[in-house]
Each structure stands twice: as structure tokens, then as C-alpha cells.
Amino acid sequence: MELSDRVSTGIPKLDKMLGGGLLRGRTYLITGETGVGKTILSLQFLLEGLRNGERCIYVSLDERIDGVLRGALSLGWNFWDYVDQGLFFPFEFRLFTSDLKRFGKESKAFVDAIEKIAHGRKISRIVLDPISALAMGAKEEFIVREYLREIINMMEERIGATTMLTCDIPTGSNRLSRFGFEEFLSSGVIVLGIVRLRGKLLKTIYVRKMRWSKADSAIYIFEIRPIEGIVIRESLSEQLDKSLIEM
Ligand SMILES: Nc1ncnc2c1ncn2[C@@H]1O[C@H](COP(=O)(O)OP(=O)(O)OP(=O)(O)O)[C@@H](O)[C@H]1O
Ligand SMILES: [Mg+2]
Numbered sequence: 087m088e089l090s091d092r093v094s095t096g097i098p099k100l101d102k103m104l105g106g107g108l109l110r111g112r113t114y115l116i117t118g119e120t121g122v123g124k125t126i127l128s129l130q131f132l133l134e135g136l137r138n139g140e141r142c143i144y145v146s147l148d149e150r151i152d153g154v155l156r157g158a159l160s161l162g163w164n165f166w167d168y169v170d171q172g173l174f175f176p177f178e179f180r181l182f183t184s185d186l187k188r189f190g191k192e193s194k195a196f197v198d199a200i201e202k203i204a205h206g207r208k209i210s211r212i213v214l215d216p217i218s219a220l221a222m223g224a225k226e227e228f229i230v231r232e233y234l235r236e237i238i239n240m241m242e243e244r245i246g247a248t249t250m251l252t253c254d255i256p257t258g259s260n261r262l263s264r265f266g267f268e269e270f271l272s273s274g275v276i277v278l279g280i281v282r283l284r285g286k287l288l289k290t291i292y293v294r295k296m297r298w299s300k301a302d303s304a305i306y307i308f309e310i311r312p313i314e315g316i317v318i319r320e321s322l323s324e325q326l327d328k329s330l331i332e333m
Pocket of ligand 1: 120126161254
């Protein structure tokens, strides 16, 4: 794999942690408890593409799209500019309980819907946020797994975009994903978390898995700032050493 086959996440330090960025055309999982920054990370990944003139799709699977874009504006990110330029295609997709019974057939319909938005034009980046909503309500685990596997395969084969799937995990859980198998279906997993240190809550980020790359597996602290978005700081162990000195 050549270095040019790498796609920047829009977060320079994260690219380094990933061994040079994401592999083009592959699917990655961004996992973590609620409110930790999964949507912001995935939007920052799209923003990086949009600034380079790439076409990007964002699919909201649980929030109203207007709310997401307005939230992004609070960080100083105006995604409507890119809608106007014909580069950004945000949309909502909701599955109803009646659809859930048809898992398997529906995965094709879902990918068809994304292809329709592309209108035959090349799409570089896609975010599905959160993938857990897509599979919610399905009772049998293997059906959900096959459904997600099909979606990932079809998107990689038919669309070829670099894709981020976000996945929320229950607060306090040390699982990597909602259903416990999403991580096996993706080429890499980025885990966001929250730790309490001396009465303060710190946001953490690490690369749990990265196929075909030598990734940095240390846990880092990050902040969310306007304009810059996710800013990765020192490692958690450096922060712990610093706290001990302060004590
Ligand atoms: N304008 C802002 N400035 C600084 N921090 C912000 C701003 N907007 C949001 N945040 C931070 O981002 C967090 C929410 O991030 P985000 O919506 O990406 O989380 P999430 O992991 O997608 O959550 P969920 O699982 O509920 O979808 C908030 O808890 C807050 O700490
Ligand atoms: Mg979110």
C-alpha cells in the first residue's frame, strides 16, 4: 500500500496515530459513549475533504440534519456553503420497525439510496452517524451482522468512498461497539472516551485497531475547540505524571 493511498482525517495528530491516515476506500468505526465527540470527529473528516473540493455525504441516522448542521455552526463550521457549492450532501435516513423485518434486502436499498444521491459522480467520503441506529430493533444478532457486513461491502465495492461509521456504546461499558462485532467488519477502530482525573473530566482518544498499518496505541487527551475542532494533546500517561507532580 502506497502512502498516497492514505486519506487525512483532518486531525493531523490522529493521522500520525493511524500510521499516516486512513486507507482510501475503506471503512472505519468511531466508537464511544454519548456526548464524547463522535459526530464532531466525523464532521471534521468530511470538512477536510470538502476543503479539498471532494464530494462528501453525511447520513444522520438519529438526529435531525438541521440540528447537526446548526451544531457544527456553533464550532464555526459552515457546511451550508458546501451544500451551495454542490459538494456536500447531508441527509436523514430513518428505518421503521416494519423495515427491520426485511433486513438483508434493505441493505441494498440503503446503498441504492446513497448511490442515487451520488448521481454517478465520484463521492470521496461518507459518514453514517450512528450506525447503531441503523441496526436498532433487530432482534437476531446474525441478521444485524449480515446487514452491516452487506452495507460495508456494497459501499466499498460500489461507491469506493472512505467511510466513517460512528457507534455509540453504553456509558461506563468497556465494549468496543454496540453489538460487539462492528469492529470486526471495519478496517480500523478509533475509540473516544472520558476519564475523571482529580475531579476533572478529560476526553480521551486512541486507535484500537488499524489494518495494514503500524498504529500508535497510546491513549491521548483531546479537547474540542471552535474552528480547530478536535485538538489532540499529550498522552494520558504524560497527563497523569503531570497531575502527580501538581499534587
Ligand atoms: N461549540 C462547541 N465548543 C466546544 N465544545 C463543543 C461545542 N459543541 C459541542 N461541544 C462538545 O462536543 C460534545 C458533543 O460532541 P458530539 O455531538 O460529537 O458527541 P457524540 O459522541 O456524537 O454524541 P452522541 O452519541 O450523543 O451522538 C459535547 O459534549 C461538548 O463537550
Ligand atoms: Mg453524535
